Amino acid sequence: MKKLPVGISTLKEIIEEGHAYVDKSKFVHNLSERGKYYFLSRPRRFGKSLFIDTLKAAFEADKDLFRGLWLYDNWDWEKRYPVIHISFAEGVLKSRDELDRKIFELIEGHQKRLGVQCRYKDSVSGCFSDLIQRSSEKYALRAVILIDEYDKPILDNIVNPKIAEEMREGLNNLYSVIKGQDANLCFVFLTGVSKFSKVSLFSGLNNLTDITLDAEYSAICGYTEPEMVSVFSERLENKSLEDIRKWYNGYAxxxxxxxxxxxxxxxxxxxKFRNYWFETGTPTFLINLLQKNQYYIPDIENIEASETLIGAFDIDFIRPENLLFQAGxxxxxxxxxxxxxxFYKLQYPNMEVKASLSDYILNxxxxxTVLKERTQLRIYQAFQDADPDSLHKIFQSLFSAIPHDWYRKNKLSAYEGYYASVFYCYFTALGLDVTAEDTTSHGRIDMTVKIDNRAYIFEFKVVDIDKTPGTALGQIKQKGYAEKYRAGMAEIYLIGVEFDRDERNIVTFEWEQLQASQ
Incomplete structure (x- = not known):
């Protein structure tokens, strides 16, 4: 049984140390045959660095690493291209001066490795341009440029727009060289988490082919199910593929x-099923943005955004929709x-992300925090016991326990979506099967929770805002929301919850139980 390549992003180590490898080398061939300038955006920890390293090994003609892989018999191994690999993955740069020093260090390393000497010592753009030209001349082959984490210096400073802008200008100074060196370049590939606008970051480099949303390259990073089952078959024995799919599959x-x-x-x-990916990064900036925009959290499941919106990202134009999508x-x-x-319909990719993000928002x-965790256990038990009255007591107590001063600082009493968002986050953080804005032929249910062959249908109202006549429970019954679940569930619970902003709490909690046959 081959070792698992956990945290390894170099092809050489994976192959020589006997780790399992999901073969992505066919993508190397396809890219090199069909174009020259490429851009790819993928979430963090998704295999971008490993693919960059695979490109590097191929263009440097390291043939032995590809023995047994698709590319071995489909590549010209006689040509060894000069490869300039720039990565901003390591460290956190906090100023333009630090960025320029980092770039000079990277360029100097390539000068030594490729055996060339740059003439321009005080100019980032001049030195980078000289490196490309002299490498191409020495090797009698056009150079290859691979840039990994191209956007990290900006993202590391996104909470400080002034510094972020300085980083953007510094990176633009570097990347703008590429277009001018076209005659000396064979292949260019940039990758990172975000997709900044070409106008702001790639001034002059308007010939990048963006393969981020190209169906042909959807699986360039990550594992398809056939790949996973084939490569890790021994480790998947006696494991539930359905559960694994629910937790970790779903990116598209x-x-x-x-x-x-x-x-x-x-x-x-x-x-063990855990939130491995989510634990490697804290989306503090995202949570601040959601709160600043008073985002109705259940709506995260029902975002429909234009190509422009999910593709547009800049220091002075950051929307929850594009950040949620680009960050994964x-x-x-x-x-x-x-x-x-x-227009794109966006959704959570899997249970890991949905539960983890909800839990983080809930924080x-x-x-x-202690109260939150105790509350989660009590909520789960209430669903297990099919006891809506306990849910009422739990949430009544929860809202009562929030200090007045905390409301004042966060202005949450003026946020009409806050109350329903708290319900939603508690339910989804537990990993329950929750559907927000649940579509029926009669309208949209605010929220449905399914567990143990039972459906809980929730309708929420803020009484001093929602002027719709009747009660929340009455609306569930009037709209016939239960019809959707009569055939598939043994029991159906209709729950109407009404809030008052002045009271900052639930003022009405009514429920009825239906049998599926009713």
Whole structure:
């Protein structure tokens, strides 16, 4: 049984140390044959660095590493190209001066490795341009440029727009060289987490082919299910593929769905379902943005955004939708064309992301972590016991326990979506089967929770805002929301919850139980 390549991003180590490898080398061939300038955006810890290293090994003609892989018999191994590999993955740069010094260090390393000497010692753009030209001349082959984590210096400073702008200018100074060196370049590939606008970051480099949403390259990073089952078959014995799929599969960029490689490798090593990927990064900036925009959290499941919106990202234009998508918290469910524009339906890729993000958001809404965890256990038990009255008591107590001062600081009493968002986050953080804005032939249910062949249908109202006549429970009954679940569930619970902003709590909690046959 081959070792798991947990945390390894170099092809040489994976192959020579006997680790399992999911062969992505055919993509190397396809890219090199069909174009020259490429850009790819993928979430963190998704295998971008390993693919960059695979490109590097191929262009440097390291043939032995590809023995047994698709590319071995489909590549010209006689040509050894000068490869300039720039990565901003290591460290955190906090100023333009630090960025320029880092770039000079990287360029100097390539000068020594390629055996060339740059003439321009005080100019980032001049030195980089000289490196490309002299490498091409020495090797009598046009150079290859591979840039990994191209956007990290900006993202590391995104909470400080002034520094982020300085980083953007510094990177633009570097990347703008590429277009001018076209005659000396054979292949260029840039990758990172975000997709910044070409105008702001790639001034002059307008010939990049963006393969982020190209169905043909959807599986360039990550594992398809056939790949996972084939490569890790021995480790998957006696494991539920359905559960693994639910937890870690589901990422899609208009093509075949893929598993998160970081999470699946950790799961195969530990044998336990955990939030491996989510634990490697804290989305503080995202949570601040959601709170600033008073985002109705259940709506995260029902975002439909234009191609422009999910593709547009800049220091002065950051929306929750594009950040959620580009950072990997949402993926594409499907697309549709409307009057010449493409719109994408976004959704959580899997249970790991949905539960983890909800739990993280809940930390912001909850003033007491210990209370939050105790509440989660009590909520789960209430569902297990089919006891809506306990849910009422739990949430009544929860809202009562939030100090007045905490409301004042966060202005949550003025946020009408806050109350329903708290319900939603508690339910999804537990990993329950929750559907927000649940579509029926009669309208949309605010929230449905399914557990143990029972469906709980929730309708929420803020009484001093929602002027719709009747009660929340009455609306469930009037709209016939239960019809959707009569055939598939043994029991159905209709729950109407009404809030008052002045009271900052639940003022009405009514419920009825229906049998599926009723």
């Amino acid at each position: 960029w208009l093509g075949e769905k893929v598993y998160n490689p970081f999470s699946i490798l950790h799961y195969l090593r530990a044998g 918290y949402l993926t594409i469910a499907h697309d549709r064309r409307v009057a010449g524009k493409i 912001r809404y909850s003033h007491d």
